[in-house]
Amino acid sequence: MSIDWAALGQVFGVTLVVTVGIVGLFTVGIVGTARTTQQEGAAAGAGAPGAGARIGAYAAFAVCAAAVAYGIYLIVAA
Amino acid sequence: MEHITLLIGIVIVTALVFDFTNGFHDTANAMATTISTGALQPKIAVAMSASLNLVGAFLSVEVAKTISGGIIDESAGIRPEVIFAGLVGAIVWNLLTWLAGLPSSSSHALFGGLIGATLVSVGTDGVHGGAVVMKVLIPAVAAPIVAGIASMAATRLTYRLARNRDEQETAKGYRAGQIASAALVSLAHGTNDAQKTMGVITLALITGGVVAPHADPPLWVIASAGLAIALGTYLGGWRIIRTMGKGITDIQPPQGFAAQTGAAATILASSHLGFALSTTQVCSGSVMGSGLGRKGGVGRWSTAVRMVVAWCLTLPAAGLVSAGAALLADQGDWGVAAVAILALGVCGAIFAASRRKPIDHTHVNEAPEPAGVVTAALQTVTPPPAGQTVPAQEAAGAITPANGAGAPRAKTASLTS
Numbered sequence: 001m002s003i004d005w006a007a008l009g010q011v012f013g014v015t016l017v018v019t020v021g022i023v024g025l026f027t028v029g030i031v032g033t034a035r036t037t038q039q040e041g042a043a044a045g046a047g048a049p050g051a052g053a054r055i056g057a058y059a060a061f062a063v064c065a066a067a068v069a070y071g072i073y074l075i076v077a078a
Numbered sequence: 079m080e081h082i083t084l085l086i087g088i089v090i091v092t093a094l095v096f097d098f099t100n101g102f103h104d105t106a107n108a109m110a111t112t113i114s115t116g117a118l119q120p121k122i123a124v125a126m127s128a129s130l131n132l133v134g135a136f137l138s139v140e141v142a143k144t145i146s147g148g149i150i151d152e153s154a155g156i157r158p159e160v161i162f163a164g165l166v167g168a169i170v171w172n173l174l175t176w177l178a179g180l181p182s183s184s185s186h187a188l189f190g191g192l193i194g195a196t197l198v199s200v201g202t203d204g205v206h207g208g209a210v211v212m213k214v215l216i217p218a219v220a221a222p223i224v225a226g227i228a229s230m231a232a233t234r235l236t237y238r239l240a241r242n243r244d245e246q247e248t249a250k251g252y253r254a255g256q257i258a259s260a261a262l263v264s265l266a267h268g269t270n271d272a273q274k275t276m277g278v279i280t281l282a283l284i285t286g287g288v289v290a291p292h293a294d295p296p297l298w299v300i301a302s303a304g305l306a307i308a309l310g311t312y313l314g315g316w317r318i319i320r321t322m323g324k325g326i327t328d329i330q331p332p333q334g335f336a337a338q339t340g341a342a343a344t345i346l347a348s349s350h351l352g353f354a355l356s357t358t359q360v361c362s363g364s365v366m367g368s369g370l371g372r373k374g375g376v377g378r379w380s381t382a383v384r385m386v387v388a389w390c391l392t393l394p395a396a397g398l399v400s401a402g403a404a405l406l407a408d409q410g411d412w413g414v415a416a417v418a419i420l421a422l423g424v425c426g427a428i429f430a431a432s433r434r435k436p437i438d439h440t441h442v443n444e445a446p447e448p449a450g451v452v453t454a455a456l457q458t459v460t461p462p463p464a465g466q467t468v469p470a471q472e473a474a475g476a477i478t479p480a481n482g483a484g485a486p487r488a489k490t491a492s493l494t495s
Contacts, residue, residue, distance in 0.1 A: 015348070
């Protein structure tokens, strides 16, 4: 009886990288499209994100969507 | 052959009952955090999970093949009685843990039951010891740790990145992301767990000589297993959903998203790399991890400890029940009948016990503390699972626990509107 440490380690590594990567990217997307915390008395729209941040955010969301698609592919192909 | 057909029929029905308990036991995995963060309404969440489970059941039959040829040695003389006894143990344990609201692994209950029944009826030759360790024990320990660490790291990261943003606004994004992750978990659950039942039914058919060894499950097996698990999922194990969504830690949208994504990633990575982990333990682990990852987050360790104890007990407890059932079933036809009657009695008793303190979609998001007087009164008035026709004011009253003004206020609202 031998424990397959390599497979276990691989699962751990892949899980950690993918989870942190996807959550990080998605957060970048959210941050890019959300306003910053409004200060008391600040003008409306002062915290709105710029065009660059928006493009970056949409790119991040696109990568996440691709990851979900790959996930579905893995389930279907398994 | 008449006799064998009847027995196999009983086994198939029992397997579908197990599949059903598996469905409502595991709804929590995909949907507990989704419901508790408010990403989806409870009823919509379970409906979505149920349909994805059904779809998942049709996607592949890989797992079904390994169950019927992996842990148990089919050639060692497994008879339908043994499978029947194994299923009875698994069902009884699943219902007991559901009554206690504990998210234990349905797969472990099934493995434990099959192993216990095989040990009694066939002896140690019938069980592949190495496969048990590799496919059950190691994954059981590894799953919550892997998923927990990943979710904890992801929760830390997302709170750090989004710390300057308006919480109200980011919450929408997190909820949307969480729905996507939860959908992946549901789909993966359908492909994995519905197939375990298909595997068991196929195993029964093989032992009865109805289909050839190593055959694919017939279509009617796939369809009925998928439907049973979807039905169970739709009815929802609200008790377990509440434990997982509210009992372990208070979940905010970012945590829910991190936990669900971590769970989806763990399940997909592990099943793809051939090291299958228990969905239940992965999800519980990732919820705990996300609780640890938020500063000021509360971990309810007593709930976590109860849960871990239940995990450790699942395999031996289901095994013991099944061993007893196998002893009885081996006595012949009257033994099988006795086991069936006993099992029905136990299930009925557990169900009766659950009706004393019912938990359903109207108040699934309460923290598991004793309910207030108003909630208790409303529960007795509200008809049991009434589908989506529960009047809004009753649901609203039930959601505010121990709130004396809840019910009268709701009534005035409905009068004035």
